[in-house]
Amino acid sequence: MHRHMTKHPILWSLVSALLLFMLITAGLYAKLSEPLPPSALPKDHAPDIANGKIIYTAGGCISCHRGIGPDVDKPAGGRKLKVPGDTLVPPNITPDRDTGIGNWTPLRFLTAMKRGLAPDGAHYIPAFPYTSYAWMTASDILDLFAYLQTLPAVRNKVERKPFRLGRFALAFWQWLALPRGEFRPVPGKSAQWNRGAYLVLGPGHCAECHTPRNGIMLLNRDRWLAGGPHPVEKGSVPSLRGLIRRKRFKDTEDIYNALKYGEALGYEDISSGGMGEVQENISKLPDADIRAIATYLASLE
Amino acid sequence: MKLKTAAIALAAMAIFSTTTLAGPIEDRQEIMKDTVKNLKPLIGMVKGAVPLDLATVKKNAAHIAANLEKARKLFPDGTGDGEAKVDTRAKPEIWLMKDEFQAAFDNAIKRAKALAAIDGEAAFKPAVLGLGGKGCKACHKKFRLPKKKK
Numbered sequence: 001m002h003r004h005m006t007k008h009p010i011l012w013s014l015v016s017a018l019l020l021f022m023l024i025t026a027g028l029y030a031k032l033s034e035p036l037p038p039s040a041l042p043k044d045h046a047p048d049i050a051n052g053k054i055i056y057t058a059g060g061c062i063s064c065h066r067g068i069g070p071d072v073d074k075p076a077g078g079r080k081l082k083v084p085g086d087t088l089v090p091p092n093i094t095p096d097r098d099t100g101i102g103n104w105t106p107l108r109f110l111t112a113m114k115r116g117l118a119p120d121g122a123h124y125i126p127a128f129p130y131t132s133y134a135w136m137t138a139s140d141i142l143d144l145f146a147y148l149q150t151l152p153a154v155r156n157k158v159e160r161k162p163f164r165l166g167r168f169a170l171a172f173w174q175w176l177a178l179p180r181g182e183f184r185p186v187p188g189k190s191a192q193w194n195r196g197a198y199l200v201l202g203p204g205h206c207a208e209c210h211t212p213r214n215g216i217m218l219l220n221r222d223r224w225l226a227g228g229p230h231p232v233e234k235g236s237v238p239s240l241r242g243l244i245r246r247k248r249f250k251d252t253e254d255i256y257n258a259l260k261y262g263e264a265l266g267y268e269d270i271s272s273g274g275m276g277e278v279q280e281n282i283s284k285l286p287d288a289d290i291r292a293i294a295t296y297l298a299s300l301e
Numbered sequence: 302m303k304l305k306t307a308a309i310a311l312a313a314m315a316i317f318s319t320t321t322l323a324g325p326i327e328d329r330q331e332i333m334k335d336t337v338k339n340l341k342p343l344i345g346m347v348k349g350a351v352p353l354d355l356a357t358v359k360k361n362a363a364h365i366a367a368n369l370e371k372a373r374k375l376f377p378d379g380t381g382d383g384e385a386k387v388d389t390r391a392k393p394e395i396w397l398m399k400d401e402f403q404a405a406f407d408n409a410i411k412r413a414k415a416l417a418a419i420d421g422e423a424a425f426k427p428a429v430l431g432l433g434g435k436g437c438k439a440c441h442k443k444f445r446l447p448k449k450k451k
Contacts, residue, residue: 234382235390235447257348263441264434266344268337271438272390273447 025168032171033121035111042138052147054289055140058203059133060281063274064090067154076100076154082232083127084217089158090128096153109145110138116174118160123170125163126177131219132205135183140203177218192288196296199289200225204282209237209274225300230273237273241300249298256294259283326387329375336368340433343416347429353422362417362432366410373406382446390446402444409436 056062067076077092095102101109108119116123116130124130133141163170183202185194200206211219212228227239238248249255258267262279270279282290323331339361345351346358381391395402412432419428 229450230447233446234449236450237447261430262434263438264430265347266337266340266433268437268441269448271441272445275447276438276442 029168029171032175033117033123035117035121036107036115038107040110040114040138041107042142045139045142047146048143049147049150051140052143052145054285055136055144055203056147057281057284058199058289059144059205060278061093063277063281064127065093067092067094067156071154071156074151074154075148076156077158078156081127083125084231086125086161086164088125088127088161091158091160092154092156093148094151094154094156095149096155099155099157100153101148102153104145106142106145110141113141113144114138116178122160123163123167123174125161125170126173126217129205129208131174131177131179132202132208134179135198136202137182173216173218176216190295192292192295193299195289196292196294199285199293200296204293206240210240233273235273238269240297243300244298245301252291252294252298255298256291259290259294260287324380324385324387325375325377326380326385326389326391329372330389332368332372332375336365336372339364339368340437343429344433347426353425355419355422355425358419358425359417362413365432366413366417369406369410369413373403373410376402388449390448392444392446395444402440405440405444409440412436 061075062073064081065075065077066072066079067074068078071078075093077090079089081088081090092100094100097103104119111117112119112124112128113130113133113136115134116126116128118124183198185191186197189197207219207225209231210225210227211221212223212226214220225240227237227241230237243249243255244251249258257265258270259279259282261267262276262283263271270276282293285293342351343358343361346353376391376395378396379385380389381393381396382389409432412428412435416428416432419425
């Protein structure tokens, strides 16, 4: 044995380097697949279902999780969704115990939303925009969970599709893409501005389409909400910066009207490329929240 | 004789330049622009920027309904995005779901006619929102591509 090793020093160092690499990768993968600890749950949180519904609306959950036929207004999943490089079928998030999220715990839901991990430890493909949801407060996520549990349960089994480039790549990508920590109000800005920033950044996940991505699909934070190519269609996603300076809108009120009424009031570019659906969701938010979003967007330069 | 030929050639050119040179894509785009022009003042009235004037509302709404009747016939095969030389945001869905596309036009025309037939100021705002929302928006949402980068 010893003679062998001295005979082939290069081979042996290669083998041990490879072993070490595999060990580190396996360790890292295990680390990146860990669910959140119970300490991540806020203490004594009494779920606010009304707030959960607002978060559900702001997130536009229904737009991707929409069911088929009679379940068109329930998030029962099962419709095809085009994403960059693939076509997926979003899952059933109604409280059905076998095919939905009826037997999930709040901690499982929190882990899915903030870490992008399924209850069985699998990593979700980022078409599920957890890289935005991770900015949300745990209490909002638990309120959303409580609201989802009040919806009618629909039995609809949807199989999860594996990530094309493999789960290691996805785990590593998540590690790069997930924000460290959640949204913190910016001091010196109004409560309204901060509410708008939170809704845009977190539940609204606007950056997923309105911020351009680099070669490995990470958001280019230097070009925050500056627009870019449409993720799945031809054409482009407009920049949300300098909306008033560039004369896209007259003032904050004008942006509010666009979000509230969309093309119904002549804002004709707010209905193509998926934005029609988004605007419909936003229009169902409380007026104060729509104004908050408009206030934040109007401030982007 | 020569003069006659020249006159015919001139006349033919005139016809060509007004009708055939501009294809269905340009025609429908012009109609859409004209529709927006007619809708703009009504939106101003909803927002309170322009005083409400029911005569203008009825006239413009009838004009929009007539425009849409023309536009619905201007989507022949081969005039979608990428199929023709002219830039268009017409999605392939228009030709994949022809019936649904025409039904969307039916709906928009119905709403434009409803706006043209309103009988009082109270009905004005919901009728405009109905036309803009269920009419224009619902169709664009399904059948129009996002804007292209200039």
